[in-house]
Amino acid sequence: xxxxxxxxxxxxxxxxxxxxxxxxxxxxxxxxxxxxxxxxxxxxxxxxxxxxxxxxxxxxxxxxxxxxxxxxxxxxxxxxxxxxxxxxxxxxxxxxxxxxxxxxxxxxxxxxxxxxxxxxxxxxxxxxxxxxxxxxxxxxxxxxxxxxxxxxxxxxxxxxxxxxxxxxxxxxxxxxxxxxxxxxxxxxxxxxxx
Amino acid sequence: xxxxxxxxxxxxxxxxxxxxxxxxxxxxxxxxxxxxxxxxxxxxxxxxxxxxxxxxxxxxxxxxxxxxxxxxxxxxxxxxxxxxxxxxxxxxxxxxxxxxxxxxxxxxxxxxxxxxxxxxxxxxxxxxxxxxxxxxxxxxxxxxxxxxxxxxxxxxxxxxxxxxxxxxxxxxxxxxxxxxxxxxxxxxxxxxxxxxxxxxxxxxxxxxxxxxxxxxxx
Numbered sequence: 001x002x003x004x005x006x007x008x009x010x011x012x013x014x015x016x017x018x019x020x021x022x023x024x025x026x027x028x029x030x031x032x033x034x035x036x037x038x039x040x041x042x043x044x045x046x047x048x049x050x051x052x053x054x055x056x057x058x059x060x061x062x063x064x065x066x067x068x069x070x071x072x073x074x075x076x077x078x079x080x081x082x083x084x085x086x087x088x089x090x091x092x093x094x095x096x097x098x099x100x101x102x103x104x105x106x107x108x109x110x111x112x113x114x115x116x117x118x119x120x121x122x123x124x125x126x127x128x129x130x131x132x133x134x135x136x137x138x139x140x141x142x143x144x145x146x147x148x149x150x151x152x153x154x155x156x157x158x159x160x161x162x163x164x165x166x167x168x169x170x171x172x173x174x175x176x177x178x179x180x181x182x183x184x185x186x187x188x189x190x191x192x193x194x
Numbered sequence: 195x196x197x198x199x200x201x202x203x204x205x206x207x208x209x210x211x212x213x214x215x216x217x218x219x220x221x222x223x224x225x226x227x228x229x230x231x232x233x234x235x236x237x238x239x240x241x242x243x244x245x246x247x248x249x250x251x252x253x254x255x256x257x258x259x260x261x262x263x264x265x266x267x268x269x270x271x272x273x274x275x276x277x278x279x280x281x282x283x284x285x286x287x288x289x290x291x292x293x294x295x296x297x298x299x300x301x302x303x304x305x306x307x308x309x310x311x312x313x314x315x316x317x318x319x320x321x322x323x324x325x326x327x328x329x330x331x332x333x334x335x336x337x338x339x340x341x342x343x344x345x346x347x348x349x350x351x352x353x354x355x356x357x358x359x360x361x362x363x364x365x366x367x368x369x370x371x372x373x374x375x376x377x378x379x380x381x382x383x384x385x386x387x388x389x390x391x392x393x394x395x396x397x398x399x400x401x402x403x404x405x406x407x408x409x410x411x412x
Contacts, residue, residue, distance in 0.1 A: 011308075011310060011311070012310070012366070012376060013310050013313070013314050013366040013369060013370065013374070013376055014362045014363055014365075014366035015314075015362075016310055016311050016314030016315065016318075017314045017317055017318045017361070017362040017365050017366055018358055018359060018362035020314060020315050020318035020319070021318050021321055021325065021357075021358040021361055021362055022354070022355055022358045024318065024319075024321065024322055024325050025325055025328075025329070025351075025354040025355070025357075025358060026351075026354075028325060028326055028329055038250045038251075041250045041251055041254040042250055042254075044254065045250070045253055045254040045257050045258075046257070048257045048258040048260070048261030048262050049258060049262075050251070050253075050254025050255055050257065050258050051254075051255065051258055053254070071355070084315070087315070090285070091294050091319070092322065098201060098204050098205055098208065098284065098285055098288050099205075099208040099281040099284065099285065100285075101205065102205060102208060102209060102212075145212055145213055146212040147255070147274070148255070148259060148263075148270065148273070148274045151259060151263035151264060151265065151267070151270055152258075152259075152262050152263050152264070153262055153263070153264055156262050171346070175346060175348060175351070178348035179348045179351045179352050179355065181348075182348060182349070182352040183352060183355065186352075186356065188356060188359055189359075
């Protein structure tokens with residue numbers, strides 16, 4: 001089974017299963033996020049600040065991409081990881097149905113760009129932060145259209161972007177790097193990256 | 195309708211209403227979705243759920259557009275609120291028209307998604323109940339040591355990933371030993387075809403949507 005000498009970019013059955021199971025785990029762990037999101041939206045609605053609920057929590061939903069990239073270190077891992085996670089969310093009953101797939105693809109593509117810029121050579125805090133930045137920019141451009149962000153006052157647009165970047169950095173860089181440090185210490189991924 | 199064609203249609207409509215602001219188009223999409231759900235005899239509770247779940251975000255975005263958008267347009271506030279409902283009902287339409295297994299099978303045969311992905315996902319979905327209990331076990335065992343693992347704890351995610359690593363190795367080897375070969379050509383017991391009227395219906399729906407969107411432009 002372990003005859004791959006060079007680190008290959010091919011997707012094997014166990015990679016697909018690993019990412020899907022991890023996504024289901026995250027889906028179930030983040031099922032709470034749905035309630036959190038609704039509660040936060042409810043609290044912010046009288047202030048007219050409801051979109052902030054999305055941007056405060058968005059980092060959680062975009063974690064699958066960087067985590068998959070770190071675990072598999074393959075070209076396309078971030079995109080496919082986030083897309084699979086969104087498919088899992090859509091299938092186990094997320095509230096947005098197939099449109100989750102569109103968001104998942106946009107988010108995955110965003111975080112993929114960060115790793116593309118490092119030519120898939122660096123997997124550390126720097127590349128995670130870069131990936132967070134590209135995810136924030138790409139998803140924000142999409143939300144300017146989809147969620148009508150472009151209609152807001154400039155100060156609100158800037159505030160939303162900063163909120164989103166901080167959220168994505170806390171979850172997508174800080175938390176993911178904490179998890180991957182634990183994984184590195186366990187040496188469980190060594191065989192896969194060999 | 196063939197799940198692949200339906201998925202492409204639903205995604206296309208979803209992307210298109212994201213770029214346009216025609217309230218009527220959103221409302222008609224919701225109405226058509228309800229009709230299709232009625233035809234598939236969706237349970238009453240699913241309509242209640244589809245009405246209630248997007249309520250909070252829809253009301254939330256309505257108020258923020260009214261308060262903090264540069265134009266403070268009532269029209270755009272309604273566009274956003276109905277758009278959120280249109281997404282939710284498009285989801286309902288798709289969910290009640292097909293099943294996960296049929297969709298994945300059709301994606302393999304009609305959209306030619308590599309079989310490794312299709313069967314990998316199908317296999318992994320069987321772990322859903324096990325994953326639920328694993329999350330409970332991880333949290334309970336931490337609590338026994340006086341540690342409370344929140345959903346943002348790296349420890350919780352790490353332990354989940356360790357379980358995922360073990361299971362994925364085992365399942366992949368089990369599937370391989372039962373004769374699954376990655377991306378090898380397969381024969382199918384049920385061959386999924388795309389009937390001609392699927393194409394016709396998709397084209398008619400899309401033309402209808404364009405007319406609707408154009409009429410709302412002026």
